[in-house]
Amino acid sequence: MGAAADRSERSLVTCDDITRMYQQNESRFSRGGGNTVTAIEDISLSIDTAEVVGIAGPSGSGKSTLMHILAALDTPTSGTIEFGGTDIAALSDRERTKFRMETVGLVFQRFYLLQSLSARGNVALPLVERGVSRRERRQRAETMLERVGLDDRVDHRPRSLSGGEQQRVAVARALVTDPALIVADEPTGELDTETGKRVLDALIETTEDRAVVIASHDRRALDRTDRVIELLDGGRRE
Numbered sequence: 122m123g124a125a126a127d128r129s130e131r132s133l134v135t136c137d138d139i140t141r142m143y144q145q146n147e148s149r150f151s152r153g154g155g156n157t158v159t160a161i162e163d164i165s166l167s168i169d170t171a172e173v174v175g176i177a178g179p180s181g182s183g184k185s186t187l188m189h190i191l192a193a194l195d196t197p198t199s200g201t202i203e204f205g206g207t208d209i210a211a212l213s214d215r216e217r218t219k220f221r222m223e224t225v226g227l228v229f230q231r232f233y234l235l236q237s238l239s240a241r242g243n244v245a246l247p248l249v250e251r252g253v254s255r256r257e258r259r260q261r262a263e264t265m266l267e268r269v270g271l272d273d274r275v276d277h278r279p280r281s282l283s284g285g286e287q288q289r290v291a292v293a294r295a296l297v298t299d300p301a302l303i304v305a306d307e308p309t310g311e312l313d314t315e316t317g318k319r320v321l322d323a324l325i326e327t328t329e330d331r332a333v334v335i336a337s338h339d340r341r342a343l344d345r346t347d348r349v350i351e352l353l354d355g356g357r358r359e
């Protein structure tokens with residue numbers, strides 16, 4: 122599908138012909154001389170506000186590469202990505218980091234929770250750099266933990282929580298800043314059916330005013346989305 126045809130008035134994120142290449146075996150002694158791997162090629166897509174979009178495709182098809190670009194963690198080698206009218210590739214690294222912190226919530230399969238902090242402390246962390254007062258941070262973190270069904274676990278450290286509970290803490294942390302976009306890479310990967318469902322409930326329930334993108338191999342997760350973008354060998358499968 123062409124970029125123009127895939128665009129709508131309510132578009133939050135628009136990618137036009139994005140390609141991401143990686144240099145392999147690059148070293149100081151063979152600068153630019155390594156093999157080039159094209160992870161994604163000429164992908165165009167648009168994501169609307171309040172949409173839940175799945176990204177599917179076999180291993181190596183480019184899902185994670187696309188998710189990193191959608192999350193403004195990485196930029197394409199060519200093509201453009203616009204987020205609410207902002208050209209992401211035109212930002213400096215510092216500006217892009219600031220933009221990401223204000224706009225995107227990340228949920229990855231490895232939860233990246235800090236072991237030294239309680240569940241509440243982990244969820245409150247993104248609010249520290251925003252200058253939110255300690256009292257309000259605690260309150261907002263507890264509200265968010267309640268929303269994901271962990272109100273009885275607020276004082277627990279991550280290592281005393283199950284995998285599913287840790288993933289729900291990660292979801293609460295991604296939601297606490299009220300981001301316009303949630304980018305979730307394999308959020309239910311290692312979870313049993315019931316726990317996976319709870320994680321998805323927490324992610325999807327709150328989508329009235331935000332978009333959610335979920336990359337997954339898990340059919341049960343993809344079935345919960347509004348539509349699925351299928352990748353194959355770095356391109357969109359038609």
Ligand SMILES: Nc1ncnc2c1ncn2[C@@H]1O[C@H](COP(=O)(O)OP(=O)(O)OP(=O)(O)O)[C@@H](O)[C@H]1O
Binds near residue numbers: 143161180184
């Ligand atoms: N940093 C990198 N350096 C070199 N090649 C990379 C790099 N990251 C990804 N690739 C390559 O790009 C292609 C797409 O990888 P990507 O991780 O996006 O796929 P994926 O669909 O997420 O796979 P999986 O489902 O296994 O996680 C693969 O061929 C991979 O080997």
